[in-house]
Every structure is written in C-alpha cells, then in structure tokens.
Amino acid sequence: MSASLLILIPLLPLIGFLINGIGFRRVPKGAVGVIGSLAALGSFAVSVAVLSAFKAAGSQPQVVSLFDWITVGNLNIPFSFQIDQLSLLMLMIVTGVGSLIHIYSIGYMKHDEGFGKFFAFLNLFLFFMLLLVMGSNYVIMFIGWEGVGLCSYLLIGFWNTNTNYNNAARKAFIMNRIGDLGFLLGIFTIIATFGSVEYTDVFRQAAGLSVGDPVVVTITLLLFVGAMGKSAQIPLFTWLPDAMAGPTPVSALIHAATMVTAGIYMVIRSNVLYSLAPFTLEVVAIVGIATVLLAASIGLLQNDIKKVLAYSTVSQLGYMFVALGVMAYSASMFHVITHAFFKALLFLGAGSVIHAMSDEQDIRSMGGLRKKLPITFLTFLIGTIAIAGIPPFAGFFSKDEILAHAYEHNKLLWALGVLGSLMTSFYMFRLLFLTFFGQFRGTHEQEHHLHESPASMTIPLVILAIFSAVGGFMGVPEVLGGTHQLAEFMSPLYDGARQVNPEAFAATTLSHSEEFMLMGISVAAALIAAIAAYVMYVSRSSVPAPDTAERSSLERLVYNKYYIDELYSGVFVKPISALSNLLYSFGEFFIDLIVLGTGRLVKALSGQLRKMQTGSVGYYIFAMVVGIVAILFWNLLIR
Numbered sequence: 001m002s003a004s005l006l007i008l009i010p011l012l013p014l015i016g017f018l019i020n021g022i023g024f025r026r027v028p029k030g031a032v033g034v035i036g037s038l039a040a041l042g043s044f045a046v047s048v049a050v051l052s053a054f055k056a057a058g059s060q061p062q063v064v065s066l067f068d069w070i071t072v073g074n075l076n077i078p079f080s081f082q083i084d085q086l087s088l089l090m091l092m093i094v095t096g097v098g099s100l101i102h103i104y105s106i107g108y109m110k111h112d113e114g115f116g117k118f119f120a121f122l123n124l125f126l127f128f129m130l131l132l133v134m135g136s137n138y139v140i141m142f143i144g145w146e147g148v149g150l151c152s153y154l155l156i157g158f159w160n161t162n163t164n165y166n167n168a169a170r171k172a173f174i175m176n177r178i179g180d181l182g183f184l185l186g187i188f189t190i191i192a193t194f195g196s197v198e199y200t201d202v203f204r205q206a207a208g209l210s211v212g213d214p215v216v217v218t219i220t221l222l223l224f225v226g227a228m229g230k231s232a233q234i235p236l237f238t239w240l241p242d243a244m245a246g247p248t249p250v251s252a253l254i255h256a257a258t259m260v261t262a263g264i265y266m267v268i269r270s271n272v273l274y275s276l277a278p279f280t281l282e283v284v285a286i287v288g289i290a291t292v293l294l295a296a297s298i299g300l301l302q303n304d305i306k307k308v309l310a311y312s313t314v315s316q317l318g319y320m321f322v323a324l325g326v327m328a329y330s331a332s333m334f335h336v337i338t339h340a341f342f343k344a345l346l347f348l349g350a351g352s353v354i355h356a357m358s359d360e361q362d363i364r365s366m367g368g369l370r371k372k373l374p375i376t377f378l379t380f381l382i383g384t385i386a387i388a389g390i391p392p393f394a395g396f397f398s399k400d401e402i403l404a405h406a407y408e409h410n411k412l413l414w415a416l417g418v419l420g421s422l423m424t425s426f427y428m429f430r431l432l433f434l435t436f437f438g439q440f441r442g443t444h445e446q447e448h449h450l451h452e453s454p455a456s457m458t459i460p461l462v463i464l465a466i467f468s469a470v471g472g473f474m475g476v477p478e479v480l481g482g483t484h485q486l487a488e489f490m491s492p493l494y495d496g497a498r499q500v501n502p503e504a505f506a507a508t509t510l511s512h513s514e515e516f517m518l519m520g521i522s523v524a525a526a527l528i529a530a531i532a533a534y535v536m537y538v539s540r541s542s543v544p545a546p547d548t549a550e551r552s553s554l555e556r557l558v559y560n561k562y563y564i565d566e567l568y569s570g571v572f573v574k575p576i577s578a579l580s581n582l583l584y585s586f587g588e589f590f591i592d593l594i595v596l597g598t599g600r601l602v603k604a605l606s607g608q609l610r611k612m613q614t615g616s617v618g619y620y621i622f623a624m625v626v627g628i629v630a631i632l633f634w635n636l637l638i639r
C-alpha cells in the first residue's frame with residue numbers, strides 16, 4: 001500500500017488547520033468553511049480508496065513505515081501506520097461523520113466571530129484522531145491521544161469569555177490527564193516487559209505468557225485507567241456532561257462520535273493482552289455496567305437538552321465496555337459504529353433546536369416544535385428510536401448483541417443491562433416529547449423566530465438519519481437470517497487472542513429460542529418505557545418542575561447527580577486547593593524573606609557605608625593612613 005496515499009489521510013486535515021489557523025481573520029469567511037470541510041471530505045475519500053485497496057489485496061494487515069523515529073539502546077520506535085480491519089473502520093467513522101459535522105458547522109457557526117478558529121481546531125482534532133487510529137504502536141497512539149485531549153480542551157472553552165465554559169474545559173483537561181497517567185504507566189510497563197511498543201511485536205511476545213499473568217494484568221489495568229478517562233467511565237466521567245459547554249458540533253464530533261470511543265478502540269486493539277487478563281475483563285464489565293446505570297438514572301431528570309444527551313453518551317459508552325468485559329469485541333465495535341450515527345444525529349438535531357430557539361437549551365421552555373421544525377423532528381425521532389433499541393433501527397442490532405453476550409456471561413449483568421435499556425428509552429422519549437410535542441412553552445419572541453435550519457445543517461441530519469435507520473443491517477444475527485458481515489470482517493483481528501486463550505472463544509452459543517426471548521424482552525422494555533413517557537408528557541401534558549421546586553429525597557439525589565461533583569470537590573479539589581494555597585503562602589513568605597531581606601540588608605549597609613563619603617580630603621588621608629597601619633600590623637605582627 002502506498003505510503004504517500006496513507007500520509008494524505010492525516011495530512012489533509014493538518015493542511016486545513018494550518019490554512020485556517022495561520023490565516024485566521026485573513027481567509028474570507030466563505031472560504032473557511034469550504035477549506036475545512038474539503039480537508040475532511042478529502043481525507044474521507046482517501047480512506048475509502050485505502051479500504052478498497054485493502055480488500056483488493058486480500059484484507060491482509062499492513063504496516064507502512066514512514067521513517068525511523070526514536071532509537072534508544074535496543075528500543076526502536078518507528079513512525080509507521082498499521083492498516084487493518086480495526087483502523088479502517090475507525091477511519092471511516094472519524095472522516096465520514098467528521099465530514100458531515102464540518103458541513104453542519106458552516107450553518108451553525110456562521111455568525112460566530114471565531115468562525116475560522118473553530119474550523120482550524122476541528123481540522124486539528126481530525127489530524128490527531130487519525131494519528132491515534134492509524135499508528136502502528138502505542139507511542140503514536142499516545143500522541144494522538146494527547147492531541148485529541150488538547151483539542152477537546154480548546155473546543156470546550158471555545159467561547160472563552162465565559163468563566164463557566166473555561167472551568168468546564170479545565171475540568172475535562174485535568175480529569176483526562178489523570179487517566180492519561182495510567183495509560184503512560186501502561187506504556188512504560190509494556191516497554192519494560194516486551195522491549196517494544198509495536199503492536200505486532202508486543203502481541204507476538206505476549207502469546208508466550210500464561211493466562212492471568214500478573215504483569216499482563218498490571219498492563220491491562222493501567223491501560224484501562226486511560227480508557228476510563230478518555231471514554232468517561234466511573235469514576236472519571238463527570239467531565240463529559242460539563243463538556244457540553246462547547247458548541248454543539250463539538251459535542252457531536254468529539255464528545256459523542258469519535259474521541260470518547262478512543263478508549264474502546266484501545267482495548268480492542270489490545271485484545272490479545274486483555275484476553276490474557278480475565279480479572280481485568282471482569283473489572284471492565286463491572287465498571288461498564290455501573291456507568292450504564294448511574295448515567296442513565298441521572299439522565300431521567302435532566303432538563304438541559306444537551307445534558308440529557310451527554311449522560312446518554314456516558315451510558316452508551318458503558319454498554320461498549322460491558323461488551324469488552326465479556327470479550328464481545330466485535331459487538332462493542334458494532335455499537336461504536338451505530339452510536340456514532342445516532343448520537344451524532346441527536347446532537348446535531350439538538351443543535352438545530354437550539355439554533356431555532358435562540359440558544360435556549362431548557363426543554364421546559366420548548367414544546368410543539370415538530371410543526372416548525374419538521375426535518376429536525378423527523379430525524380430526531382429516528383435517532384431516538386435507534387438509541388432506544390427498537391427494531392429495525394441501528395441501535396437494536398448492536399445493543400441486542402451486547403445484551404446477548406452479557407446473558408451468556410452472567411445473567412445479572414444482562415438484567416442490569418436491560419434495566420439500563422429501559423431507562424434509556426424513557427429519558428430519550430421524554431426528551432423527544434417535551435421538545436417536539438404539546439404546546440410551545442417559550443417566550444413570544446422565541447416563538448416568533450422559530451424556523452427550520454438551513455440546508456447545510458439539515459442535509460447532514462438526513463444522511464445520519466438514513467444510517468441510523470439502516471446501519472444495523474451490517475450486523476444482522478444468524479437467528480434473523482443474516483451473516484453478521486461486520487463480525488466476519490473483524491474476525492482476523494482476534495487470531496492472536498484465540499491462540500492465547502482458546503477456551504474463552506469456545507463459549508457455548510445461545511439457542512435460537514433464547515435469542516428470540518432476549519430480543520423480545522429488550523424490545524418490550526424499550527416500548528413500555530416509550531409508552532410510559534408518552535402517557536406522562538403527551539397525554540397528561542406533564543412538564544418537569546422548576547429548579548426551585550420541592551422534591552423528594554430520592555428525586556433530589558438523582559436531580560443533583562448523586563452529588564458526585566460535590567463529593568469530588570470536597571474530597572479532592574478543596575483539600576488540594578487549600579494545600580496549594582498553604583504552600584504558596586509559605587513559599588511566598590520564605591522567598592520574600594530571602595530576596596527582599598537580602599535587598600534590605602544591602603540597602604542598609606550601603607546606607608551606612610555611604611556616610612563615609614564626606615567629601616573632606618583630610619578625612620580621606622586619615623583613612624588611608626589608618627588602612628596602611630592596619631595592613632602593616634596584620635603582616636608584621638599577626639602573620
């Protein structure tokens with residue numbers, strides 16, 4: 001495969017960043033969006049060409065080395081790309097969904113003063129995300145990993161005149177650094193253990209280790225800490241809802257479809273190591289299901305349209321980790337793909353609503369918008385049905401597969417997953433009904449300005465809606481007459497894992513009657529929740545109470561997000577801030593004592609010595625004589 005062709009994939013967004021970034025305020029506004037979008041579309045076109053070439057070459061993984069990068073002793077780290085089934089799937093998601101969001105941003109950010117800077121940051125994000133998924137070793141992955149974290153910080157705090165937005169950006173940056181420390185320690189342990197960071201070398205050597213080897217468990221746990229931070233899992237999840245401070249296209253691209261799935265990508269990429277560490281997989285599954293339930297329950301009572309979707313994202317990421325924990329790697333990737341479609345659609349649909357509502361995000365001030373925003377309503381409805389897991393939309397196939405694997409692994413895990421699915425359906429239909437049904441509850445001024453979004457925003461919505469509707473057919477299970485093309489395509493990725501832990505891949509499969517039963521239960525739960533939401537918010541026209549209203553203890557606990565932010569503030573933020581202030585005060589005192597004290601001493605001594613300069617010649621002669629006598633006395637008598 002041509003190295004020059006592969007370089008173009010990350011290079012085009014980088015060129016877009018340089019043009020819009022360096023030319024900020026000089027490139028015409030009309031050209032900014034075109035340049036940024038063409039960079040993303042060009043990268044998508046090259047990715048499609050690489051996928052075609054990969055299939056034509058027999059779907060054999062290839063490592064393309066660009067140059068020798070770091071050589072220290074026996075450690076050699078080349079700058080190279082690895083093209084295989086996993087990297088190609090991620091390339092298609094990142095560049096495909098990324099291109100649609102770039103086009104959407106042309107209409108959404110049209111009136112913003114930082115239009116050029118925004119597109120420059122979006123292109124820079126694409127560059128780092130593409131490095132992350134294309135790299136052939138953990139160091140290149142880490143560069144991309146840190147780069148997307150930087151871009152996330154820049155884009156969350158894009159409207160930097162608002163202090164709350166800056167605090168949200170700082171919170172995201174710091175919490176991600178905590179996870180990144182674990183990832184970095186994992187890379188160091190890999191180097192110490194295997195003497196290499198190349199995926200092929202590491203996995204080949206790992207094949208000689210036994211299942212449950214303590215070193216592998218340590219490595220996988222450390223890597224998972226990094227995944228917890230980037231993919232917003234308990235306890236490092238509170239940054240993601242606050243990240244909604246950024247512009248809505250940012251929420252769709254970075255905090256729903258691409259960056260937050262980097263942790264899942266990293267675990268699937270390291271499937272050989274994780275297959276050797278059953279204990280780590282149990283931890284992954286437990287953390288995943290806990291995140292599903294916690295985030296879904298919080299989403300039940302949220303009233304900010306983007307916060308509901310943010311907690312939904314955290315919950316859906318939890319499902320992906322549940323799949324990883326039960327070694328359903330392809331099912332996890334399947335949900336990554338379908339989630340990218342319907343969650344990007346839902347966020348962009350929310351952006352269309354916010355655009356029409358003059359930046360209002362509280363769903364209690366909306367209602368009846370389906371008549372004014374027909375395209376937005378129809379696409380948002382498709383996204384809601386997809387995420388709820390109702391057939392035949394995309395979310396049904398991917399979520400059902402995860403629940404089936406969970407059922408094989410542990411019945412309690414499956415039951416909790418179904419409970420999370422029920423809550424997901426309820427809060428999403430609650431969001432849909434409060435936003436688009438009933439009477440309009442906003443101001444007369446907002447109602448007067450209600451309008452459908454321009455074509456640059458609605459065309460990406462329609463395209464994503466189509467994929468949200470039909471995207472699941474790439475993974476139709478055998479029980480429904482399908483062949484699960486995605487699982488077949490990804491199967492070669494797990495050859496190494498099958499070799500090191502064949503027992504785990506030899507698990508018994510469910511009978512067709514069991515599969516139909518599981519499908520029926522999950523679909524019934526989704527439909528019951530949807531009907532309950534309809535009865536509450538359409539038939540009875542209920543509207544969530546204002547923030548100041550009295551609530552029961554349980555409702556207050558959930559409404560305040562279990563006071564987790566307050567807990568973190570009390571346990572970590574305030575003590576560390578107090579210690580920092582104390583050390584600052586001590587440092588300031590001692591530095592002032594030394595620096596200012598020295599200055600004052602010199603000033604005092606020089607003030608006294610200055611008095612000796614009287615201007616009298618007689619006094620100077622007398623001083624010379626005294627000095628000479630003193631010198632003679634020292635040399636002749638004392639020495």
